[in-house]
Amino acid sequence: MRVTVIDYKAGNLTSVVKALRAVGADPTLTDDLAVVQAAERLILPGVGHFAATQFLNDCGLKEVIQERITAGVPFLGICVGLQWLFAGSTEAPGSPGLSVFPETCDRFAPGPKIPHVGWNSLSLRPESRLMSEISNNSYVYFTHSYRAPLINATVAVTNYGELFSAAVERDNVMGVQFHPEKSGETGLRVLRNFLEWRPC
Amino acid sequence: MLTKRIIACLDVKNGRVVKGIQFVDLVDAGDPAELAARHAAAGADEIVFLDITATHENRSTLLDAVQRAARQLFVPFTVGGGIRTADDAAAIFDAGADKISINSAALARPELIGEIGARFGAQAVVVAIDARRSEPSAAASTAEVFVSGGRTNTGRRVVEWAREAESRGAGEILLTSMDADGTRAGFDCALTAAVSEAVQIPVIASGGAGNAQHFTQVFREGNADAALAASIFHFGIADVRTLKEQIQRDGIPVRLPC
Numbered sequence: 001m002r003v004t005v006i007d008y009k010a011g012n013l014t015s016v017v018k019a020l021r022a023v024g025a026d027p028t029l030t031d032d033l034a035v036v037q038a039a040e041r042l043i044l045p046g047v048g049h050f051a052a053t054q055f056l057n058d059c060g061l062k063e064v065i066q067e068r069i070t071a072g073v074p075f076l077g078i079c080v081g082l083q084w085l086f087a088g089s090t091e092a093p094g095s096p097g098l099s100v101f102p103e104t105c106d107r108f109a110p111g112p113k114i115p116h117v118g119w120n121s122l123s124l125r126p127e128s129r130l131m132s133e134i135s136n137n138s139y140v141y142f143t144h145s146y147r148a149p150l151i152n153a154t155v156a157v158t159n160y161g162e163l164f165s166a167a168v169e170r171d172n173v174m175g176v177q178f179h180p181e182k183s184g185e186t187g188l189r190v191l192r193n194f195l196e197w198r199p200c
Numbered sequence: 201m202l203t204k205r206i207i208a209c210l211d212v213k214n215g216r217v218v219k220g221i222q223f224v225d226l227v228d229a230g231d232p233a234e235l236a237a238r239h240a241a242a243g244a245d246e247i248v249f250l251d252i253t254a255t256h257e258n259r260s261t262l263l264d265a266v267q268r269a270a271r272q273l274f275v276p277f278t279v280g281g282g283i284r285t286a287d288d289a290a291a292i293f294d295a296g297a298d299k300i301s302i303n304s305a306a307l308a309r310p311e312l313i314g315e316i317g318a319r320f321g322a323q324a325v326v327v328a329i330d331a332r333r334s335e336p337s338a339a340a341s342t343a344e345v346f347v348s349g350g351r352t353n354t355g356r357r358v359v360e361w362a363r364e365a366e367s368r369g370a371g372e373i374l375l376t377s378m379d380a381d382g383t384r385a386g387f388d389c390a391l392t393a394a395v396s397e398a399v400q401i402p403v404i405a406s407g408g409a410g411n412a413q414h415f416t417q418v419f420r421e422g423n424a425d426a427a428l429a430a431s432i433f434h435f436g437i438a439d440v441r442t443l444k445e446q447i448q449r450d451g452i453p454v455r456l457p458c
Binding site: 010011012014015018019022047048049112113114115116117118119120121139141143144159160179181182183184185187188 | 201202203204205240245270271272274275276277293294295296298319320321322323324371372400401402425426455457
């Protein structure tokens with residue numbers, strides 16, 4: 001199963017690639033526009049700061065990704081990759097996101113410790129394809145200070161002082177705030193669901 | 201609800217897991233890849249791998265062991281020991297680590313924290329602090345930071361260094377009480393609480409785990425976000441699953457393995 005992982009020079013992608021191989025995929029790591037243009041399935045990973053996504057705007061990847069999404073290619077954003085599907089984040093107001101969802105990501109409200117680090121539970125929407133065969137209240141691993149709001153496309157909700165989108169899904173576009181590559185069997189199931197999903 | 205993390209630690213010397221009492225008297229405890237996989241399957245929320253060889257001649261042995269341990273590990277994996285530059289860290293990340301832990305090198309050159317964070321994200325930088333009180337009755341707030349495997353007193357206060365590490369971009373603090381380490385008599389809850397109150401980032405308590413009650417105490421009284429142990433897991437005194445079930449009965453939120 002071929003999948004293209006977009007390398008935008010934001011941190012370490014070894015774990016994502018390793019987890020994809022573990023579920024039987026054949027991942028290609030690239031920042032090459034032509035390779036992304038030919039992709040059958042796309043993953044935008046991400047750790048760290050939202051400002052790192054500026055690379056996507058600057059090098060033309062954003063337009064290519066937009067074009068692939070419009071063409072119906074399945075897309076999964078992970079962590080900052082999910083946040084990039086929104087209009088932007090107050091973490092880096094000068095770097096617009098892809099605006100698949102018009103809302104903006106914001107820092108957690110004051111209260112609990114920030115960053116939110118560790119295993120937290122998911123409240124699932126039963127019709128989710130990405131979360132198929134995952135039990136409600138399963139635990140997954142998070143590490144982030146900014147979060148996406150609840151929207152119509154939210155398919156998994158997590159509570160950390162406030163409710164936020166742990167996963168979103170609309171047509172061929174999906175995103176997870178947690179790290180499926182670091183979330184044990186549950187995380188590997190999410191990756192498998194994404195890889196096996198076929199647009200009708 | 202965010203759960204409290206139970207972290208299994210592997211102290212590795214020349215590619216083998218070892219365990220000592222208060223940093224000395226090392227005995228062999230097994231193969232790092234095997235133990236990492238076993239602890240993850242039993243429900244460890246995270247694996248920490250500390251290379252205590254930490255000499256440059258053995259870097260390739262270390263990287264090989266990290267790579268083997270990382271191969272089938274799908275929970276967060278932290279590696280520490282002998283990391284002095286952002287390039288050292290890069291080699292560890294390439295081998296499959298998700299976070300690196302730095303200790304002496306960060307004290308020698310605190311800019312290192314920000315340098316690694318800038319390349320790999322703050323979430324990937326754990327600052328490990330080895331703490332000791334001048335005498336058992338001394339206040340937790342006066343505990344001092346030791347380096348070089350606990351041999352050298354830096355004269356710095358633990359709480360003050362934890363704050364500086366946070367301001368320089370550390371993602372987490374791994375706090376080891378050298379007084380408690382290896383005793384299996386319980387974590388230093390007062391010390392953990394002092395550091396946890398001083399910083400916003402997660403604090404991992406380490407040193408002194410002997411039974412489930414100790415974990416409950418350090419989560420309640422020490423306000424720890426995570427607790428780490430080594431020998432009680434390696435020698436089968438407690439397995440992670442049984443430990444978590446006991447802690448959960450005490451009312452602490454934990455993730456139970458399926």
